[in-house]
Amino acid sequence: xxxxxxxxxxxxxxxxxxxxxxxxxxxxxxxxxxxxxxxxxxxxxxxxxxxxxxxxxxxxxxxxxxxxxxxxxxxxxxxxxxxxxxxxxxxxxxxxxxxxxxxx
Amino acid sequence: xxxxxxxxxxxxxxxxxxxxxxxxxxxxxxxxxxxxxxxxxxxxxxxxxxxxxxxxxxxxxxxxxxxxxxxxxxxxxxxxxxxxxxxxxxxxxxxxxxxxxxxxxxxxxxxxxxxxxxxxxxxxxxxxxxxxxxxxxxxxxxxxxxxxxxxxxxxxxxxxxxxxxxxxxxxxxxxxxxxxxxxxxxxxxxxxxxxxxxxxxxxxxxxxxxxxxxxxxxxxxxxxxxxxxxxxxxxxxxxxxxxxxxxxxxxxxxxxxxxxxxxxxxxxxxxxxxxxxxxxxxxxxxxxxxxxxxxxxxxxxxxxxxxxxxxxxxxxxxxxxxxxxxxxxxxxxxxxxxxxxxxxxxxxxxxxxxxxxxxxxxxxxxxxxxxxxxxxxxxxxxxxxxxxxxxxxxxxxxxxxxxxxxxxxxxxxxxxxxxxxxxxxxxxxxxxxxxxxxxxxxxxxxxxxxxxxxxxxxxxxxxxxxxx
Numbered sequence: 127x128x129x130x131x132x133x134x135x136x137x138x139x140x141x142x143x144x145x146x147x148x149x150x151x152x153x154x155x156x157x158x159x160x161x162x163x164x165x166x167x168x169x170x171x172x173x174x175x176x177x178x179x180x181x182x183x184x185x186x187x188x189x190x191x192x193x194x195x196x197x198x199x200x201x202x203x204x205x206x207x208x209x210x211x212x213x214x215x216x217x218x219x220x221x222x223x224x225x226x227x228x229x230x
Numbered sequence: 231x232x233x234x235x236x237x238x239x240x241x242x243x244x245x246x247x248x249x250x251x252x253x254x255x256x257x258x259x260x261x262x263x264x265x266x267x268x269x270x271x272x273x274x275x276x277x278x279x280x281x282x283x284x285x286x287x288x289x290x291x292x293x294x295x296x297x298x299x300x301x302x303x304x305x306x307x308x309x310x311x312x313x314x315x316x317x318x319x320x321x322x323x324x325x326x327x328x329x330x331x332x333x334x335x336x337x338x339x340x341x342x343x344x345x346x347x348x349x350x351x352x353x354x355x356x357x358x359x360x361x362x363x364x365x366x367x368x369x370x371x372x373x374x375x376x377x378x379x380x381x382x383x384x385x386x387x388x389x390x391x392x393x394x395x396x397x398x399x400x401x402x403x404x405x406x407x408x409x410x411x412x413x414x415x416x417x418x419x420x421x422x423x424x425x426x427x428x429x430x431x432x433x434x435x436x437x438x439x440x441x442x443x444x445x446x447x448x449x450x451x452x453x454x455x456x457x458x459x460x461x462x463x464x465x466x467x468x469x470x471x472x473x474x475x476x477x478x479x480x481x482x483x484x485x486x487x488x489x490x491x492x493x494x495x496x497x498x499x500x501x502x503x504x505x506x507x508x509x510x511x512x513x514x515x516x517x518x519x520x521x522x523x524x525x526x527x528x529x530x531x532x533x534x535x536x537x538x539x540x541x542x543x544x545x546x547x548x549x550x551x552x553x554x555x556x557x558x559x560x561x562x563x564x565x566x567x568x569x570x571x572x573x574x575x576x577x578x579x580x581x582x583x584x585x586x587x588x589x590x591x592x593x594x595x596x597x598x599x600x601x602x603x604x605x606x607x608x609x610x611x612x613x614x615x616x617x618x619x620x621x622x623x624x625x626x627x628x629x630x631x632x633x634x635x636x637x638x639x640x641x642x643x644x645x646x647x648x649x650x651x652x653x654x655x656x657x658x659x660x661x662x663x664x665x666x667x668x669x670x671x672x673x674x675x676x677x678x679x680x681x682x683x684x685x686x687x688x689x690x691x692x693x694x695x696x697x698x
Contacts, residue, residue, distance in 0.1 A: 210602025
């Protein structure tokens with residue numbers, strides 16, 4: 127089970143993407159746990175995640191997040207078009223790829 | 231255009247990134263987010279009293295108001311424990327968040343900031359006491375006896391003061407900046423001393439909870455004493471409490487500065503500029519949006535509850551005014567863009583994105599539009615994107631300044647749909663709701679030509695890719 131955490135400013139728009147990603151994962155029988163939060167709650171929640179994805183509108187948080195997880199977990203920014211079109215399938219693929227590459 | 235965006239990416243964005251992730255500014259922003267339940271519960275109380283007390287009174291339905299007295303009373307109590315003491319709530323939240331951002335025991339941080347704020351508060355209450363049945367002719371006699379007396383209306387009043395009070399004028403919205411400054415100083419002292427290890431260390435065999443509590447003792451003592459000393463020095467040498475000084479010389483001027491039309495235009499414009507580069511504008515500008523316009527909102531709430539009328543509210547523009555008049559459907563009033571696309575667009579890509587974005591757009595979430603169209607770094611839509619919110623904000627500002635619509639004074643969640651948000655934020659003003667819808671229409675008029683133009687330009691996407 128891979129824990130994927132999405133962060134944006136309020137956790138509103140990312141939660142829409144979470145739904146699409148989860149649907150795509152269920153369809154393909156990929157075991158993942160995906161959830162979205164706002165930046166304010168990221169300190170606690172980042173501990174439970176295996177990979178952290180940032181909405182493009184808060185991409186400036188990247189270095190802060192990397193620092194927070196001591197570079198021990200992958201932190202990636204979701205592609206703008208993937209985000210805008212709410213392409214859950216592609217967002218999930220990208221996330222899993224980043225996770226795979228990071229662990230290699 | 232290409233060079234311009236490159237220049238901005240290199241010089242402007244790092245600054246935005248710094249503001250958006252600066253530890254202390256983030257802690258202040260999170261402190262404001264943290265007190266949201268309390269600002270909201272207070273706003274609900276004020277709003278309920280608008281509908282149970284103020285509007286019916288205005289319509290002459292006095293019997294209804296009398297029947298509703300218990301509910302009105304409960305609302306008053308709720309207001310007293312939320313908006314009326316918002317600075318107390320905020321200072322705890324601030325201390326908590328600052329300590330948390332340094333990974334130091336946050337509960338102790340909140341408690342220490344709270345205590346430090348209280349130690350600066352004036353402890354004496356002064357008020358007038360009307361002497362019952364004493365004629366005003368006795369004024370001279372009383373003055374001769376050395377009693378401070380004065381005539382108010384037809385009553386003879388004496389000045390009374392008593393010790394042991396926390397005044398709402400310090401614990402409410404007018405105390406927010408003091409809470410911010412004192413809370414910040416004290417929790418930073420606490421955090422730095424904790425990090426330097428200036429703590430009482432107990433043997434390892436002591437349970438960790440006890441150890442944790444003991445560790446905060448020395449930093450806590452020093453932080454609270456520094457605040458107490460500052461407060462004492464201010465009263466002794468400057469003659470005013472530190473709370474009055476900060477209110478008069480920092481809070482009022484800063485809030486005053488935010489109230490000019492130019493400040494409002496600039497803020498709405500900057501939000502758009504940040505979003506054009508794909509950054510969350512209100513988030514980056516949180517120090518201004520929450521740090522300045524939120525205190526203006528709460529001050530208005532207080533003023534409304536005191537006067538039970540929106541006629542003389544101190545501030546024209548507050549935090550929710552942005553949401554009510556210049557962010558319908560999300561920054562850039564993209565709800566109008568969605569409507570324009572549904573009516574005029576012949577482009578399949580735009581229509582798909584608009585369909586995808588419409589349900590969220592109703593609740594003012596527009597990331598699908600911003601990143602999907604895309605608006606971000608897209609020169610094609612830059613003109614309407616940058617000018618619409620400043621224009622609609624100007625319309626609403628002028629209408630408010632002219633007294634046609636009341637200023638916003640109720641905190642309303644930003645996900646409320648167009649019209650409803652402005653209606654509730656102004657305590658049930660139909661005209662404000664209409665103004666918001668009128669702004670949506672104006673935005674639609676400005677967006678439309680660009681949507682029609684986009685029908686003819688099939689290469690927008692290709693050009694965009696070259697630029698990116």
